[in-house]
Amino acid sequence: MKKLKILALLSLTVSVLVSCFPKASQVIRSLPVESKEQILSQYSSEEIAEGKVLYTNHCGTCHDLKEPESRTAEQWNRIVKRMIPRAKLNDRDGQLVRAYVIVNAKSS
Template identity: 60%
Template sequence: MKRLKILCFASMLIIFMVACFPMASKTIRALPVETKQQILAQYNTEQLKEGEQLFINNCGSCHKLKAAETQTPERWNKIVKRMIPKAKLNDQDGMLVRAYLIANAKDE
């Protein structure tokens, strides 16, 4: 009986933790991996500078930042989708950070 209680408690704890784990919005999760050229066609210099500042101010407050050119666009896309909710960025700001990183990513 005691084992059953422990098992039930552990299961409820796991369910609670998964339900509370922040996830990127559907908009962000649905974004395809875009090339540098696609990003540069969609965002102007001012928007990319804003994305850079958001990256520095929000992402840099929790950990050391990697230079944008250290990752490929595909890798940045994956990282940003995971990190946007942790940084508590809204969709618009998250997309600007993503655009900045992809626009400055290393070539594949």
């Protein structure tokens, strides 16, 4: 009986933690990996600059910032999609951060 209570308590704790963890919106989850050229055709230089500011101000509050050149576009796409909800960025701001790092990512 004691083991059943412990198991039930653990299950409840895990359920609460999972439900509280932020998830990326459908817009963010559906973003494909885009090339630098595709990003530049969709975003202005001002938007890319805004993405840099957002990246510095939001991502740098929790951990050391990695240089965009340290990862490929594919790697950044995966990382940023996962981190947008954790940084509490809305879809637009998340897309701008993603655009900034992809434009400045290392070539594959």
